[in-house]
Amino acid sequence: MVQIPSDQIKSKEILDWKGLHLFHFRGSSCSQKLRIYLNLKGISWTPHSINLASGKNYSEWFLGINPKGLVPVLVDDGHVEIESNDILEYLEKKFPENSLSSSTSNSDIKSLLKEEDDLHEDIRNIAYRYMFGGLGTKQLKKLKEYEEYKSTNQELDQLKMKEVEFYKNFGRYGITDTAVKNSLYKFSECYERYESLLKHQKFFTGNDLSLVDIAWFIYTYRLFISGFPFDDKFPLVSQWFQKLYSQKEFFNEVNDPLLFKLIRLYARISNNLSGKSIKKILDN
Ligand SMILES: N[C@@H](CCC(=O)N[C@@H](CS)C(=O)NCC(=O)O)C(=O)O
Numbered sequence: 146m147v148q149i150p151s152d153q154i155k156s157k158e159i160l161d162w163k164g165l166h167l168f169h170f171r172g173s174s175c176s177q178k179l180r181i182y183l184n185l186k187g188i189s190w191t192p193h194s195i196n197l198a199s200g201k202n203y204s205e206w207f208l209g210i211n212p213k214g215l216v217p218v219l220v221d222d223g224h225v226e227i228e229s230n231d232i233l234e235y236l237e238k239k240f241p242e243n244s245l246s247s248s249t250s251n252s253d254i255k256s257l258l259k260e261e262d263d264l265h266e267d268i269r270n271i272a273y274r275y276m277f278g279g280l281g282t283k284q285l286k287k288l289k290e291y292e293e294y295k296s297t298n299q300e301l302d303q304l305k306m307k308e309v310e311f312y313k314n315f316g317r318y319g320i321t322d323t324a325v326k327n328s329l330y331k332f333s334e335c336y337e338r339y340e341s342l343l344k345h346q347k348f349f350t351g352n353d354l355s356l357v358d359i360a361w362f363i364y365t366y367r368l369f370i371s372g373f374p375f376d377d378k379f380p381l382v383s384q385w386f387q388k389l390y391s392q393k394e395f396f397n398e399v400n401d402p403l404l405f406k407l408i409r410l411y412a413r414i415s416n417n418l419s420g421k422s423i424k425k426i427l428d429n
Pocket residue numbers: 173174175176197202214215216217227228229230262265
């Protein structure tokens with residue numbers, strides 16, 4: 146994936162930071178993935194919260210670190226890594242003890258993590274429709290500043306435009322039924338494969354927990370609280386999920402404050418009332 150060489154980092158002071166630092170946000174799925182990993186490995190790190198709800202990720206200072214304006218970002222003794230799965234692989238190399246990559250080859254883990262990352266827009270469709278209850282539109286002024294920001298890395302600037310496009314479309318049309326349906330089908334295809342693997346093994350890549358389980362736990366959590374019928378459709382995946390969810394290293398990172406639970410309840414009820422629950426969409 147795309148790397149940011151240190152000479153392209155405009156907020157230069159972070160290059161002098163010592164130790165492991167993570168820019169993250171409590172409710173961000175990719176940040177949750179990393180925090181679970183750090184909990185499980187017992188690695189200590191310094192948190193830097195970037196409030197996505199108030200648009201702190203669009204500040205010039207943060208864009209000077211990650212021009213894509215996304216969390217998480219890891220800074221390790223001045224070395225900067227973006228992309229949650231790249232960060233997981235980076236940390237796994239640096240901290241090989243209590244391995245979370247021993248159940249299959251590194252190339253398999255890489256391609257399964259790529260498959261997971263490719264579904265990021267899909268989980269966002271589900272979250273914006275079933276978890277955020279119409280919230281989540283960006284302030285136009287901030288979005289414009291974000292759009293107009295220029296880094297010295299054209300590739301990252303282009304990738305950023307995909308984000309801008311998403312939020313513009315979301316502001317205009319919301320998340321359409323077709324988008325939700327397509328996303329749900331993509332998830333179902335993957336879960337079908339994992340359901341069948343779980344007949345013979347305890348986790349997604351073998352009998353030991355791996356990075357792939359951690360990555361998929363986050364998606365599964367979001368789908369679960371959005372009403373995806375795991376028990377009916379994928380009972381082994383459901384058991385796998387509950388086993389992880391009962392562990393504090395996982396639960397503590399995804400458990401939301403009451404206000405978010407209420408917003409979610411409202412979003413689910415309104416989708417249910419209009420006959421658009423996830424179960425209905427999948428059954429049609
Ligand atoms: N592929 C990236 C995706 C990163 C991403 O989209 N992060 C989201 C949070 S999960 C974000 O920062 N969104 C910015 C926003 O909501 O404004 C990764 O895995 O790190």
